[in-house]
Amino acid sequence: MTEKVMDQWSLxxxxxQPPLADRMTRDLGGIYTLWLRDVIRLWRDRIRLVGSFIQPxxxxxxxxxxxxxxxxxxxxxxxxxxxxxxxxLFPGIVGMSVLFTASFAGVAIVWDREVGFLKExxxxxxxxxxxxxxxxxxxxxxxxxxxxxxxxxxxLFHLHxxxxxxxxxxxxxxxxxxxxxxxxxxxxxxxxSSQGFMVLMNFIILPLFFLSGALYPLDRLPxxxxxxxxxxxxxYGVDLLRxxxxxxxxxxxxxxxxxxxxxxxxISFLSVHLFNKTD
Amino acid sequence: xxxxxxxxxxxxxxxxxxIAVNGVSFHVKEGEFFSFLGPNxxxxxxxxxxxxxLLSPTSGRIKIxxxxxxxxxxxxxxxxxxxxxxxxxxxxxxxxxxxxxHGRLYGIPGPARKKRSxxxxxxxxxxxxxxxxxxxxxxxxKRRLEIVRGLVHAPRLLILDEPTLGLDPHSRxxxxxxxxxxxxxxxxxxxxxxxxLEEADGSDRVAIINQGKIVxxxxxxxxxxxxGPEVLILKVQDKEAFRNYLFDxxxxxxxAIREEEGGQLxxxxxxxxxxxxxxxxxxxxxxxLEASIRRPNLDDVFIRYTGQGLADGGQGKNSGGxx
Numbered sequence: 079m080t081e082k083v084m085d086q087w088s089l090x091x092x093x094x095q096p097p098l099a100d101r102m103t104r105d106l107g108g109i110y111t112l113w114l115r116d117v118i119r120l121w122r123d124r125i126r127l128v129g130s131f132i133q134p135x136x137x138x139x140x141x142x143x144x145x146x147x148x149x150x151x152x153x154x155x156x157x158x159x160x161x162x163x164x165x166x167l168f169p170g171i172v173g174m175s176v177l178f179t180a181s182f183a184g185v186a187i188v189w190d191r192e193v194g195f196l197k198e199x200x201x202x203x204x205x206x207x208x209x210x211x212x213x214x215x216x217x218x219x220x221x222x223x224x225x226x227x228x229x230x231x232x233x234l235f236h237l238h239x240x241x242x243x244x245x246x247x248x249x250x251x252x253x254x255x256x257x258x259x260x261x262x263x264x265x266x267x268x269x270x271s272s273q274g275f276m277v278l279m280n281f282i283i284l285p286l287f288f289l290s291g292a293l294y295p296l297d298r299l300p301x302x303x304x305x306x307x308x309x310x311x312x313x314y315g316v317d318l319l320r321x322x323x324x325x326x327x328x329x330x331x332x333x334x335x336x337x338x339x340x341x342x343x344x345i346s347f348l349s350v351h352l353f354n355k356t357d
Numbered sequence: 358x359x360x361x362x363x364x365x366x367x368x369x370x371x372x373x374x375x376i377a378v379n380g381v382s383f384h385v386k387e388g389e390f391f392s393f394l395g396p397n398x399x400x401x402x403x404x405x406x407x408x409x410x411l412l413s414p415t416s417g418r419i420k421i422x423x424x425x426x427x428x429x430x431x432x433x434x435x436x437x438x439x440x441x442x443x444x445x446x447x448x449x450x451x452x453x454x455x456x457x458x459h460g461r462l463y464g465i466p467g468p469a470r471k472k473r474s475x476x477x478x479x480x481x482x483x484x485x486x487x488x489x490x491x492x493x494x495x496x497x498x499k500r501r502l503e504i505v506r507g508l509v510h511a512p513r514l515l516i517l518d519e520p521t522l523g524l525d526p527h528s529r530x531x532x533x534x535x536x537x538x539x540x541x542x543x544x545x546x547x548x549x550x551x552x553x554l555e556e557a558d559g560s561d562r563v564a565i566i567n568q569g570k571i572v573x574x575x576x577x578x579x580x581x582x583x584x585g586p587e588v589l590i591l592k593v594q595d596k597e598a599f600r601n602y603l604f605d606x607x608x609x610x611x612x613a614i615r616e617e618e619g620g621q622l623x624x625x626x627x628x629x630x631x632x633x634x635x636x637x638x639x640x641x642x643x644x645x646l647e648a649s650i651r652r653p654n655l656d657d658v659f660i661r662y663t664g665q666g667l668a669d670g671g672q673g674k675n676s677g678g679x680x
Contacts, residue, residue: 101431104464111461119449194445198506201409201439202462203431 184262
């Protein structure tokens with residue numbers, strides 16, 4: 079056995095910088111590896127998945143169930159049909175579930191720093207850009223899985239999207255997941271304490287959620303609230319989700335996609351930039 | 358394998374700047390077992406940071422396997438396996454998953470990854486625990502697993518940064534036995550930092566580092582021999598008078614005089630005197646209450662070159678014995 083291993087031992091190593099294509103392959107492999115680790119950990123911690131299932135249920139059935147009888151049918155400025163409050167709320171809570179999970183996915187990078195594992199990643203022959211992308215993908219996957227658990231409750235509501243619309247909803251969940259994980263990672267890159275991260279995140283996550291229109295229609299808002307909602311990138315994600323699942327929407331698909339996509343690009347670029355400059 | 362030339366690393370701090378590494382140069386040959394011996398804060402870990410491109414030198418240059426570290430960081434990292442001072446495993450994953458993760462990050466194809474992991478786990482005595490979560494491992498087992506992991510991508514150079522820090526004496530000995538075994542099996546260059554003398558004693562060459570500078574560099578044997586053949590430990594009535602006498606008559610050993618725990622003074626046999634220790638003792642104008650002789654160890658070498666013991670922490674430059 080020893081001899082065979084020794085044969086493999088002398089690896090042929092490139093002595094100068096390999097061509098760009100090789101470096102890309104190496105980085106892609108690294109991104110996949112980092113993602114895979116997050117998926118394995120997600121699977122191992124599946125109890126936590128169930129645990130974070132509770133909060134959205136409270137919103138859906140207690141807040142939704144409580145308000146539904148008192149509120150009439152809600153419609154969108156552009157959407158044709160009208161819906162009961164609980165059905166209106168449903169896409170917003172799917173969005174919330176993705177938003178919350180993705181936000182705290184950013185803490186993973188802080189945890190890795192705390193337990194020392196980040197160093198193992200940082201001394202690997204891998205660009206920092208690849209590390210950030212891998213972490214974003216891992217966190218987004220986590221949040222999309224969480225969101226899908228809520229989405230699976232759809233038969234309980236009066237929503238009848240066809241398959242294409244459900245596929246659309248998945249794409250939107252991925253987009254929200256990527257965006258919010260990037261926000262989490264941007265905040266986590268320089269942080270050394272996960273407690274500090276949690277406190278900071280709580281400051282950010284609730285305004286993002288409340289302003290996003292997950293809980294109320296965006297037409298006929300007081301002008302200050304309308305403005306604040308328009309400044310919240312999550313608004314466009316929730317709008318897309320609601321559009322896909324119910325047909326109700328307040329912005330055009332193009333506006334939603336461009337705003338959310340643009341925000342994602344800026345934030346992920348900033349994360350990569352900041353991480354590259356961190357020792 | 359390693360060529361470091363005049364490395365300097367200056368950190369900016371709030372109060373100004375701190376020189377962590379101050380002009381360090383050393384060359385390590387292929388296959389050599391090379392040690393950095395010095396107290397905490399001497400600049401050992403900073404030097405390693407520059408070797409693996411986590412830190413960029415303020416000035417100076419470092420080459421690994423003839424590659425400039427700053428120019429080819431990833432190519433250099435591919436050639437290095439590193440065991441950090443602090444644990445760096447993912448303890449929510451199994452041992453095997455940690456190895457898989459590492460192998461993939463370094464672009465090692467599946468079959469080679471598997472083969473090497475199995476082989477190294479066998480050598481390090483971890484085979485039967487391969488599918489257990491790392492959080493169930495003892496400190497010593499985690500260290501051994503980290504060594505396995507550091508070797509999965511077949512590095513040419515293994516860096517061990519205080520590999521037995523925080524382990525109990527039994528685990529320390531055990532980890533070292535495994536390190537020697539795997540070195541015999543695989544035969545890579547080893548760069549060790551430590552503040553334990555006995556760990557540095559086993560290496561081919563030792564660089565004694567203090568306050569960011571290499572103060573001596575040679576094989577442990579030669580370093581010890583440079584102190585002369587014997588160290589004397591004497592107990593006298595009037596310690597201070599005796600110390601002053603030695604300062605005046607034997608300037609070559611003034612740096613190396615140390616007070617032992619029992620109040621004795623220990624120092625290498627002065628090389629000004631060619632005769633035997635016995636003759637030397639008789640020449641002293643002091644009544645000797647107690648005398649013993651031993652061979653010099655690396656601690657004596659360290660005291661000789663830095664004016665203090667390793668355990669003293671390596672801050673000031675006064676003699677280390679006034680406990």
